[in-house]
Amino acid sequence: MWVLLRNKPFIKLFLGKIASNIGDSMYAIAAMWLVYELSHSAFYTGLAGFLTKTPDVFQFLAGPFIDRWSLRKTLMLTQLCQIILVLIIPIVHYTGNLHVWMVLLIMPIISCIQQFSYPAQTVALPKLLKKDDLVKGNSLFSFANQGIDMTFNGIAGVLISLIGAVTIYLLDSIVFMVAFLLFWSLPSFKTEEKEKKGKQTLTHAFNKYARDLKEGFQYVFQSIISKFFIATIIANFSFGVALAVMPVYADFRGGSTIYGFLMGAFSAGFLIGALLSSVAGNFPLGRTMIITxxxxxxLWISSAFLPWDIPAVILYGISLIPLGATQVLLAATGQRIIPDSLLARVFSVISSLSSAAMPLGFLIGGSLGTVLGGQLVFAIGGLGMLSISLVWFIVSDLRRIPRVSDIHAEVYGLSKTVD
Structure with a gap:
C-alpha cells in the first residue's frame, strides 16, 4: 500500500476520483430532494430516478469512445461539463425561474456524462500502476466508492436541511472544480495502438461489439446463468421502486435529514455486506441466498412501519447487509463458471439487464406512490427481497448450489474455456 502512496500520478487520480464521487453523491441527494421539493409528487421523483438511471443501461456504448479519446482530456471535460450543468440550477433559482422540469432535464444529461467519467477513471488506473499493484489500487477505488456514498449521502441530507438543496449545487460546482484541477495535473496517458490490425473505424468497432454482445446474450440465456443472476435483476427493480418514493417516505419520517440518513444506510449496508462476504462464502450459496x-x-418491511425514525433507518441498513455479501459471492461464482473469453461480454449483458430493471422500478414506484403513499410503496420494495428468496427456493438448480469454492463449471454443463 505504501508503494501506491509514493506514486504521485496515482494519488492525483485517486484524489480526483474521491472529489468527483463526493460531488456526485451530494448532487444525487440534492437533485432528488429538489424534485420532490418543487413538485411534492411521488410521480416526479420516480420520473427523476427513471431519467437518471436509464443512461446506465447504455454505458457500454461509451467504451469505444473512451478507448479512442485522450483519457486526460476526457477526465477533465467530464468534470467541466458537470460544473456548468450544476451551476445552471442556482442561477435559474436566483432569477426566480426554477421549475421542476429544468431539474429533470439536467439530471439525465449529467448521468450521461457519468457514463464516460467512471469508465475513464477505471481505464486510467492500470496505466498508472504496475500489474502487481492493480488489486490494491482497485480495492482502494472500490472502498472509496462505497465509503464516500455512505458518508456524503448522510452529510448531504443534513446540509439540505441547513442550507437548502440549491446551495448544495453551488458546493458541488466547487468540488467538481477540485476534481478538474487534479485531473488537469495528471500526466498524458499513453494510448495503445495495435499496429498489426491498424486503426479500426468507429463503425467497425461497434459492429464487432454487436457480434460479441450477441454471443454474450446467447451464452446467458442458453445456460443456468439466466437463472443464476435473476437475483440482481429483481433486487435492482426493488431498489428502483423504493428509491422512487424515498423522498416522500423521508418527508413522512421527518424531512431531508432522514432522507440523507436513509441513503447513507443504503450504502453502509452494502459496504458492510461486502466486507463480510468471505464469512458468507463458507456456507452453501443456495441456502445462503434463501435464508439471507x-x-x-x-427487516426491510419491518423498518417501514417502525414508529421510531433512527431505529427504522438502522434496521433498513441492516436489511441490506445480506445483499452486499451475496452480490460479491454471485460475482465470484460467475468468474468461476463463465469462460474467461466470454467473461466481459456475459457480465456486460447481466449489467445491462440489471440496469434496465432499476429505471423501470423507479417509474412503477413513482406511479404507485401517488396512489398508495410513500410508506407503503417503500415497504413493497422489500417484497422484492422475498421474491428472490422464493425463486432460489423453488428452482432446484439454484437451491442446490454449494459453496463458491466448490462450484465447478462442468457440473452445470458449461466449459470454463471456449475455443
Missing amino acids: YLFSAA
Missing part, C-alpha cells in the same frame, strides 16, 4: 434474502425482506 428472507431475513432481508423481514
Whole structure:
C-alpha cells in the first residue's frame, strides 16, 4: 500500500476520483430532494430516478469512445461539463425561474456524462500502476466508492436541511472544480495502438461489439446463468421502486435529514455486506441466498412501519447487509463458471439487464406512490427481497448450489474455456 502512496500520478487520480464521487453523491441527494421539493409528487421523483438511471443501461456504448479519446482530456471535460450543468440550477433559482422540469432535464444529461467519467477513471488506473499493484489500487477505488456514498449521502441530507438543496449545487460546482484541477495535473496517458490490425473505424468497432454482445446474450440465456443472476435483476427493480418514493417516505419520517440518513444506510449496508462476504462464502450459496434474502425482506418491511425514525433507518441498513455479501459471492461464482473469453461480454449483458430493471422500478414506484403513499410503496420494495428468496427456493438448480469454492463449471454443463 505504501508503494501506491509514493506514486504521485496515482494519488492525483485517486484524489480526483474521491472529489468527483463526493460531488456526485451530494448532487444525487440534492437533485432528488429538489424534485420532490418543487413538485411534492411521488410521480416526479420516480420520473427523476427513471431519467437518471436509464443512461446506465447504455454505458457500454461509451467504451469505444473512451478507448479512442485522450483519457486526460476526457477526465477533465467530464468534470467541466458537470460544473456548468450544476451551476445552471442556482442561477435559474436566483432569477426566480426554477421549475421542476429544468431539474429533470439536467439530471439525465449529467448521468450521461457519468457514463464516460467512471469508465475513464477505471481505464486510467492500470496505466498508472504496475500489474502487481492493480488489486490494491482497485480495492482502494472500490472502498472509496462505497465509503464516500455512505458518508456524503448522510452529510448531504443534513446540509439540505441547513442550507437548502440549491446551495448544495453551488458546493458541488466547487468540488467538481477540485476534481478538474487534479485531473488537469495528471500526466498524458499513453494510448495503445495495435499496429498489426491498424486503426479500426468507429463503425467497425461497434459492429464487432454487436457480434460479441450477441454471443454474450446467447451464452446467458442458453445456460443456468439466466437463472443464476435473476437475483440482481429483481433486487435492482426493488431498489428502483423504493428509491422512487424515498423522498416522500423521508418527508413522512421527518424531512431531508432522514432522507440523507436513509441513503447513507443504503450504502453502509452494502459496504458492510461486502466486507463480510468471505464469512458468507463458507456456507452453501443456495441456502445462503434463501435464508439471507428472507431475513432481508423481514427487516426491510419491518423498518417501514417502525414508529421510531433512527431505529427504522438502522434496521433498513441492516436489511441490506445480506445483499452486499451475496452480490460479491454471485460475482465470484460467475468468474468461476463463465469462460474467461466470454467473461466481459456475459457480465456486460447481466449489467445491462440489471440496469434496465432499476429505471423501470423507479417509474412503477413513482406511479404507485401517488396512489398508495410513500410508506407503503417503500415497504413493497422489500417484497422484492422475498421474491428472490422464493425463486432460489423453488428452482432446484439454484437451491442446490454449494459453496463458491466448490462450484465447478462442468457440473452445470458449461466449459470454463471456449475455443
